[in-house]
Amino acid sequence: MTQSFTAMVAPLGFDAQHTLSAGGLKRPSVRFVIGVIAACLVGTACVDAADPPRMKRADAFLGIHFDFHAGDDCNRVGERTTPEMVERVIDKVNPDYIQIDCKGHRGYSSYPTMVGNPAPGFVGDPLQIWRDVTRKRGIALFMHYSGVWDDKAVADHPEWAAIDGAGKPNNRATSVFGPYVDTLMIPQLRELAGKYGVDGVWVDGDCWGTMADYGETATRMFREQTGVEVIPRKAGAPYWNEWMDFHRDGFRRYVRHYVDELKASHPDFQVISNWAFSDHMPEAVSADVAGLSGDFSPDDSVNSARFAGRCLEDQGVPWDLMSWSFSRETRKQKPAVQLMQEAAQVLALGGGYQAYFKQDRDGAVRDPAEMDVMAEVARFCRDRQPYCHRSVAVPQMALLYSTAGHYRESPRLFHWNGANGVRVLRSALTEMLQNQYGVQILSEHQLKGKTSEWPVIVVPGWEYLEPDFRDELASYAKSGGTLLLIGPGPAKLFEPEATAGTDFSIVSVDQVDGAFPTALKQVLPEPLVEVIGAKDVDVSPRMLGNKLTLHLVNTSGPHATPPDGGINEVKPVGPLKVSIRLSQAPKSITMQPEGKPLEVTWAAGQATISLPKLELYSILVVER
Incomplete structure (x- = not known):
């Protein structure tokens, strides 16, 4: 073997000089050298021509997620990970994809990495079994991989950490301006893509x-870009907004960098950054990610999914959302029906769905019985897949999530x-949904020019909008x-128009209170769909191809404050009368997935049907 070290690491995208000097390793360890050589020799993992094709994440509908955030207490990882264990998961759930732990927030890798920081002990190679x-x-x-947040990396390399205003290294967060991404993250993702042939990373x-x-690098870059010498230390200080925007742009560059680097070396490797371009980051997608995803709140999950899903559905990128299968407060497993109600919120907005189950400290699936719960949820989702996946909203009400105002x-x-x-937005969303209005949450980049x-368009509480958008x-x-x-913020922003007379159609309310439903009826007196009979029904009018579909989700029950044992029953609501405004009488309306044709009354441009009850989530498919 006569190649130089630099030449050998080139196929994986390693820069030997950078790796060994830029705040990283002072010299290559034996483990590092062996790992790099092994990964180079393996290149792209061998694939048997007889293996069945695997679905791209962009096409996926249903997944299951496992993680356990390995730490220094994990010294027998893989001891109970067997092919039979993995087969049981697949046989019960039939997912399109599986996500498993490979590096959690503690920074220890739960597979025997040669380029990262492995957990203290392994029995075999559990990742190879899963693959x-x-x-x-x-x-x-897909791999669950903690990105910016890495306790072990910053403990070993404080110079990789973000530095706080007092000059102290953060004990969890790496700097997006530092060498961590090139020295550890990208090499490790390339090991996963090359040696193991995994499909992607979450x-x-x-x-x-x-x-x-x-830190020195970030403050120097900020001064060079802005000409500002005194770095702001708190909100309200001069140039604080510019300082925060500088860091937001730094994160965007960091994501684009590792996404593009992986695509260059492993074009089929699919990257998703959790909560990027979502309710956490309400802005246009600016990285070549394979999709958008996030794990919504494990408690009060229905309301969390209502909000998060509507922040993702119009981003123009395939998306999914994840339930925690257990309560964060009680740590107890949620019953299947509780997860179904959470999943329904996601499916009714056209998204994909996954649920998170825990692994034990050795990496084994914690409780096989939990897979029976997920099997029930999976059947519920699959029954509805033909009528919901990739549907798009019919515009009714746009609820403004202002990027500029929020940031x-x-x-x-x-x-x-x-x-x-x-x-204010979330309060308004709940009230609008409980009054059966179809609602989209949209930001400036989705509304401008359209x-x-x-x-x-509802403007909830924002005190600042960019002048051109206002x-x-x-x-x-x-x-x-x-x-x-x-609220007073929007009222002040539009005060000149609101007081200008009848030329402007502007309605203003002080807050989301008892008068708010009256205001909704004033601004949209004839919605596309009206439901009479129950408030606890979310209505989402959507198009699936050329068919109008009306998604009815039963949101009744104590999902905001579930009992200690979880929600074991969602009681049906109804009877319901559903009226749909159409340009002509429909050929038929069918309730799916029940496959039940409904009797339709047509009068005055409205098709009306009656439902004796709504169990949990049904779709009315309108044939025109």
């Missing part, structure tokens, strides 16, 4: 783990929590659209 079985079964395999702890960095107000770089505008597509909304209100303003 061998999923390959033979035609199931895509990068956890990424946007929401990113912190403002007062000005939020105390964090990337998270929905903390902005008053989002608090405002006329929505009869009503003016576009005012023009929209003058040319036939209606603005519904909630």
